[in-house]
Amino acid sequence: xxxxxxxxxxxxxxxxxxxxxxxxxxxxxxxxxxxxxxxxxxxxxxxxxxxxxxxxxxxxxxxxxxxxxxxxxxxxxxxxxxx
Amino acid sequence: xxxxxxxxxxxxxxxxxxxxxxxxxxxxxxxxxxxxxxxxxxxxxxxxxxxxxxxxxxxxxxxxxxxxxxxxxxxxxxxxxxxxxxxxxxxxxxxxxxxxxxxxxxxxxxxxxxxxxxxxxxxxxxxxxxxxxxxxxxxxxxxxxxxxxxxxxxxxxxxxxxxxxxxxxxxxxxxxxxxxxxxxxxxxxxxxxxxxxxxxxxxxxxxxxxxxxxxxx
Numbered sequence: 001x002x003x004x005x006x007x008x009x010x011x012x013x014x015x016x017x018x019x020x021x022x023x024x025x026x027x028x029x030x031x032x033x034x035x036x037x038x039x040x041x042x043x044x045x046x047x048x049x050x051x052x053x054x055x056x057x058x059x060x061x062x063x064x065x066x067x068x069x070x071x072x073x074x075x076x077x078x079x080x081x082x083x
Numbered sequence: 084x085x086x087x088x089x090x091x092x093x094x095x096x097x098x099x100x101x102x103x104x105x106x107x108x109x110x111x112x113x114x115x116x117x118x119x120x121x122x123x124x125x126x127x128x129x130x131x132x133x134x135x136x137x138x139x140x141x142x143x144x145x146x147x148x149x150x151x152x153x154x155x156x157x158x159x160x161x162x163x164x165x166x167x168x169x170x171x172x173x174x175x176x177x178x179x180x181x182x183x184x185x186x187x188x189x190x191x192x193x194x195x196x197x198x199x200x201x202x203x204x205x206x207x208x209x210x211x212x213x214x215x216x217x218x219x220x221x222x223x224x225x226x227x228x229x230x231x232x233x234x235x236x237x238x239x240x241x242x243x244x245x246x247x248x249x250x251x252x253x254x255x256x257x258x259x260x261x262x263x264x265x266x267x268x269x270x271x272x273x274x275x276x277x278x279x280x281x282x283x284x285x286x287x288x289x290x291x292x293x294x295x296x297x298x299x300x
Binding site for chain 2: 044045046047048049050051052053054055056058059061062065066068069070072073076077
């Protein structure tokens with residue numbers, strides 16, 4: 001017996017609408033992703049002057065340097081505190 | 084180098100740098116860039132988008148339009164082997180002054196610092212620029228820091244925080260160089276050969292790290 005062509009269409013429509021309605025009807029709080037700014041992109045104060053950091057696309061070298069500069073500063077801060 | 088999608092800073096905080104980009108001038112350019120960033124301004128130059136490869140006058144003019152501040156270094160305007168000097172720097176200075184004189188109202192805020200290697204050399208070559216802020220850096224990065232810092236300081240709004248002194252900025256720049264060099268050495272790189280973009284990020288990151296250290300003391 002040949003399959004009813006309408007049956008397939010009907011089932012597709014119902015699947016779609018089910019997921020759509022399901023999402024709308026739920027009382028669960030939607031998990032929203034808050035986008036936190038990278039600390040490297042926040043303004044800071046150096047010698048009393050507010051400085052907006054450089055923004056834009058970083059090269060891999062620049063990313064690596066940023067991490068090393070931070071590490072170096074933390075190390076010297078540690079030495080300063082323990083001294 | 085591909086163009087970087089850097090959001091444009093406000094004109095009141097943007098400093099256009101018109102200077103040569105050859106290796107011999109890198110120490111002066113880097114010292115000026117460091118000073119501008121440490122003073123809370125944003126350096127803009129032809130290297131921002133292309134690292135100097137293919138910059139057109141239209142793009143330069145647009146950049147000048149987007150900056151209230153402009154530094155024009157004429158120290159390398161000298162007669163070269165072909166018997167002609169490089170006219171790019173005086174032409175860009177002309178664009179800047181033209182925008183201020185003939186442009187819309189907002190361009191009247193524009194300030195220009197004209198730098199040369201020797202004092203009063205311009206008297207012989209470009210006497211029409213008399214009356215502008217003209218300083219000599221004597222091909223010394225320390226002097227370039229002093230000239231740029233003093234000029235920015237002189238034209239700051241009255242209610243703005245005073246800038247650190249030239250000696251403090253010179254010392255900071257030396258510390259930056261001393262600390263960044265060893266980070267690059269294992270990669271067989273030296274600070275003078277960082278791309279312009281990498282240098283901007285390195286200065287910004289270093290200043291931020293110093294700021295954090297100051298806060299924790």
